[in-house]
Amino acid sequence: MESEDRTETEVVPENIPLEIVYEDDDVIVVDKPRGMIVHPADRTVSGTLVNALMYHCGDRLSDVNGKFRPGIVHRIDKDTSGLIMAAKNNEAHASLERQLFLHTVTRRYLALVRDNIKEETGTVDMPIGRDAKNRIRRAVNGIGCKHAVTHYRVIERFGSATLIECVLETGRTHQIRVHMAFINHPLLEDPLYGWRKERTKAVGQMLHAAVLGFTHPSTGRYMEFQSEPPAVFTERVALLRKRTI
Numbered sequence: 372m373e374s375e376d377r378t379e380t381e382v383v384p385e386n387i388p389l390e391i392v393y394e395d396d397d398v399i400v401v402d403k404p405r406g407m408i409v410h411p412a413d414r415t416v417s418g419t420l421v422n423a424l425m426y427h428c429g430d431r432l433s434d435v436n437g438k439f440r441p442g443i444v445h446r447i448d449k450d451t452s453g454l455i456m457a458a459k460n461n462e463a464h465a466s467l468e469r470q471l472f473l474h475t476v477t478r479r480y481l482a483l484v485r486d487n488i489k490e491e492t493g494t495v496d497m498p499i500g501r502d503a504k505n506r507i508r509r510a511v512n513g514i515g516c517k518h519a520v521t522h523y524r525v526i527e528r529f530g531s532a533t534l535i536e537c538v539l540e541t542g543r544t545h546q547i548r549v550h551m552a553f554i555n556h557p558l559l560e561d562p563l564y565g566w567r568k569e570r571t572k573a574v575g576q577m578l579h580a581a582v583l584g585f586t587h588p589s590t591g592r593y594m595e596f597q598s599e600p601p602a603v604f605t606e607r608v609a610l611l612r613k614r615t616i
Contacts (some may be wrong), residue, residue, distance in 0.1 A: 381416050382439055384426035391427075392596050397463035397588050398456055399428065399442070402598045405452040405575060410440045424457055432457065433464035444468055445476075445542055453480070453580025454598050458588075466588035471542060477584030478539040480547060481526075481600055483577035483607060484556040485566060488533045492524040495550035499543040508563055509545045511553045519543045521550040529611040532559060536581075548576055559607065579604055 390402040403409070403420055410421040424432060424442055432442035435458070442457035444467045458464035470476045500513030520540035527534040533556065537547045545564070551557055552564035559565070561576040584595035599605075 382411050382421065382425070383417075384429075385417065385422040386426050387418065387423035389423050389427055392454065392598070393594070395459075396431075397459055398467070399424070399459060400454060400456050400583065400596055403447060403452060403455050403580075405450055405601055405603065408449045409446045409455065410443050412439075420455070420457075428459060431459045433459065433461045435461055435464045435468075445471060446544075447580050448545065448548075448576070448578070450575030451480075451578045451580060452598075452601050452604070454583035454596055455580065456583060456585065463588040467585060470585055474540050475586070477582060477595060478542070478580065479582035480537040480539070481579045481581045481604070482523075482535050482537050482547060482551065483559040483604070483611075484533050484535060484551050485559060486532070486556055487528055487530055488523075488525055488535065488556055490525075492522070493554075494523070495519075495521045495554060497550065497553060499546060499549050509543070509549050511549060517541075517543060519546050519550065521547055523551075527608075527612070529615045531614075532611050534608060534611075547578060577604055577607060 392402050393400040408415055408419045411419055421441060434441055436443055444456060444458050444464060447453060447455055456467060458467055497511045497519060498516035499509050499511060499519040500516030502508035502510040502513050518541060522538040523535045525533055525535055539546060548558055548561055548564045557565045558576040558578055560574050579600040582597050586593050
């Protein structure tokens, strides 16, 4: 929750390098690194994607979501790497937001989860809300829960872990992390939803936003972008693969 005594000057442009995948007068698509927060929240007002976007785009960002989230249409978690889009004007923002509401935005994630998923494909259709015991966590059937659907398919099995692709039909906070933990396959290195004995050593969930597709707000043309997972992800896959040989 944002502090009431913040001033607008507390969120300032910062010259933080961005890996820009696509940009025009309406939209900018960025490949966000693992460890970067998307927008200022609580006590974090520096080093976020918003700070970087403000420096790069100047005043060419939508203001629909207020002064602490200019341009931000959707979010991915701090330790989730990969593709995220931002709107550079309010008309583009409304279009992209509408597409998200209608579930026409393509969002495909790569995830490493614990244990062996036996079925080739599956769907978790369970509502997500706030965890009654921990305000940071989300939970299936939690407080104020909303409809949430995650589709997944197995890419590769390693015995102790499984590489999967997840497709979001909805976009709730921590959705993939909550849903996979709910079916007893939490993401590797997840400090919030991983197996209890591993949480204190977890360094961040193995989750990457690999594909993002949407209809361009002005041209009406469908556009799709892809991102390769970071080294920390590919190295873990390589290690798991080596152990199964």
